[in-house]
Amino acid sequence: MSTPTGFMEYKRELPVDRDPLERIKDWDEFHKHMSNEQLRTQGARCMDCGTPYCHTGMELAGSTSGCPVNNLIPEWNNLIYRGLWREALDRLHKTNNFPEFTGRVCPAPCEGSCTVGLIGDAVTIKTIEQAIIDRGFEEGWVVPQPPKMRTGKRVAVVGSGPAGMACAAQLNKAGHSVTVYERADRIGGLLTYGIPTMKLDKKVVQRRVDLMTEEGIDFVTNTEIGKDITATELKEQFDAVVLCGGATKAREVEIEGRDLQGVHLAMDYLNGTIKSYLDSNLEDGNYISAKDKHVIVIGGGDTGTDCVATALRHGCKSITQFGTHAKAPLERDRVNNPWPQFPNVYTLDYAQEEAKALYGEDPRAFSVLTKKFVGENGVLKELHTVQIERTVDETGRKIYNEIPGTEKVWPADLVFIAVGFEGPENTLINQLGLDQDRRSNVKAAYGKYTTNVDKVFAAGDMRRGQSLVVWAINEGREAAREVDKYLMGATQLP
Template sequence: MGHPTGFMDIARKNPPKRDPEERVKDWGEYQLTPPEEEVEEQAARCMDCGIPFCQAGTNMPGSDEIGCPVYNLIPEWNDLVYRGQWKEALQRLHKTNNFPEFTGRVCPAPCEGSCTVAIDAEPVTIKSIELQIVEKGFREGWITAKQPLHRTGKKVAVIGSGPAGLAAAAQLNRAGHEVIVYEKEDRVGGLLTYGIPDVKLPYETVLRRVRLLEEEGVTFKTGVEIGTTMTWDELRTHVDGVVLCTGAQVPRDVEDVPGHNLSGIEYAMNFLTQNTKALLNHNLRNDDYISAEGKHVVVIGGGDTGVDCITTSVRHGAKSITQFDINTEKGEERTEDNPWPLFPMTYKQEEGQKEAEAVYGEDPRAYQWLTTEFISDGAGNLTGIKAMQADTVYEDGKKVRKPIPETERVWEADLVLLAIGFTGPERDLLEQMGLTTTKHGTVSAEYGDYATSREGVFAAGDNRRGQSLVVWAIHEGREAARECDRYLTGSTILP
């Protein structure tokens, strides 16, 4: 550690972003590149503490997001950046993370919540430094395709090209296997491409890494849905191993709410996917996507997907935007049951919410609202939402929403976007494969082993662990690749 009092002498400076009022006029990325000297100064705030929880990637009661799930060597590459040794920092970063350009943009940064400086001060800007390391690597030409030294003669199919699938493919190819990635959509990337707006993670950023993987020998086949376009039996006869990375794509429904089938109620992922396809295909010139233009939009769900719906609706030109968050508004400080180094459950405003506030004059969030009815115009079209405020209590270990009397009101709405999570992976392929599933509908495969009930088939990411973060998907894709390699060769060189 070259600057032992860095965290004491230097204040946190958040990475720059484009002004919300200006950026909502286009679909360009809102991240800006800070000066290198500023990044080096921020890296100097890293303490090189004795127990760096930031890179622990461990579990504690109440959270599975303590430290970095891919075990990034954060103090090491922070120190290297501070010293101006950017290329060496990139080498350390790539040792644990195949795609820091993805996590540096879309990860919620549990590492920063577990930063030792964050005990009583602002954490190190770890996420921003990570992004600047990898982007400098691309600018300088340091990141190039690297072919494996030898080929094993084994062929592996990776089903799904999201973050878990791409990580598994990269690692298995590195081990010398022939890797074919099957993607049912028309573009590679899974939720990286179609589940996250271009303003947060540009498709060109995904494509840049995919092209590198292709140069390294990975084959991508788009428009191929295993179980439909190609049956499971047809696939299995052509490969020696399979890594299943299909994600958790079945959206949570609101079937218990009257009026749930009205026109104007859409799943968030359909909304986001159609928008990105239309944006990439023809810059939204046709009408083959769900538009929020001129509509009163209500987003049901307070998480990242809900924020992505806000980001998109603002740019469409929605008349108004409201985001229902069933939880209470968080405070500025940690509560007693949320101590460091747990992920801080504190108030913050995401970029999409900042944009909505800039355009409409207020934060779009409405807290503790529980939808009780979707209101129809009598012709099958949505005109509003009837809702009540509710308290969240635990009964027999389960969350229960308790409506608060005399709080009912009607919200005007002609487009509702359901962003309330996913219930698990799609069932058709799992049934065709005859895989054992858990009581939650996810693929049964033990963490750390990843082997499913079928020999030679491994599962990683959301289809195994349930809906989670991109960084966890990368972690599981890497580890499942290691176990698949061990299965194919009897040993493994993969971490």
């Protein structure tokens, strides 16, 4: 370990973010960087535990504990402490193809399961991870590494999100010829269209895509499998097919007035803004603008939070974010939310921090149920809500009880629905005749990724349902290993 008493000698530090009132004026990333000496000190807080839960990557109490790609966190923390940045980069790349993505957008379940967190503040793992890969690119250490030999096998990967990109990278490393199909006009899936640029600059995504292209991977955009190319044609042309199309079917709400003008799905709002920004710096006007509008976001997760941040940058008149969950406690509940579970505590994410700086308070309203949308001449005017108490019965089913006398009317010009996703779209699934699980995801066992159709595999959100970027990378890597084994009879992929 770096030093056995580092967690006692040094306090946890995080990089200072750009001022909220300044950063809402642009679409640039909001994090600043820490100095090498600060990072070295933070690395010194890692104890190299006998059982390092930070890289276990398991599901506990419905959330992720530890790193799903099993990053060798204590090892690269120690290397940073010793000033061995190049070696730290090599160690990081052993388990994670894209640390520049996870270092920016992952909620850091590794930190939630850090042993130091039992008695104090967790090690600053995520910040160190991003610093390692960013320096790797800056120093020119990250270079194309095409395979020395080709196997003659051809693999199609459908979907260019984190699962598809990770799968393609690993299969290419094994020497197979990989073609990645993407129906959008840019590669990256939700990394490009889904996560706003202030969280993940699209130049960071394109930099990795360019690198993978130089390594021999063929990316094909504006091509939807199941429509532009049928599933049968794809199977005939390739030795194996890996489906990584994500869980893109948005969950709807059955609320009176849903059809009013001004009520939109969150991803339509986010995707339109991102595309317009990338195409024209928003000058083409091809997006839903929240400028001078009263905006309400229904949904308390990451997608809803990104809608808040986007509306602030548009120049909204007001912003409110509804969640059916109660306000979290300030400290971890040691009985109902013990370590190493992901800590359910009250925090301000970047968007809520920005809204509070602008309007003076957290934009979130907790334990709120939307009852109906009301409009005039087909145009949204207001939204009606009631406070609720949420309980869970013995089967795990959530029950919402309305609290009489808590009804409220909110002015609303725009509403964005961000209540999650139901699963993958069915066009390709139906063409291939794939089995689905009870949640409509493609049925394929975790760790195997084989479907009921020969030479067709599935990974990422399309198989597991809506999840984290880091889980998608995990599944893409593991699926590549199973495909390689299927094609060659054995594999050396991790």
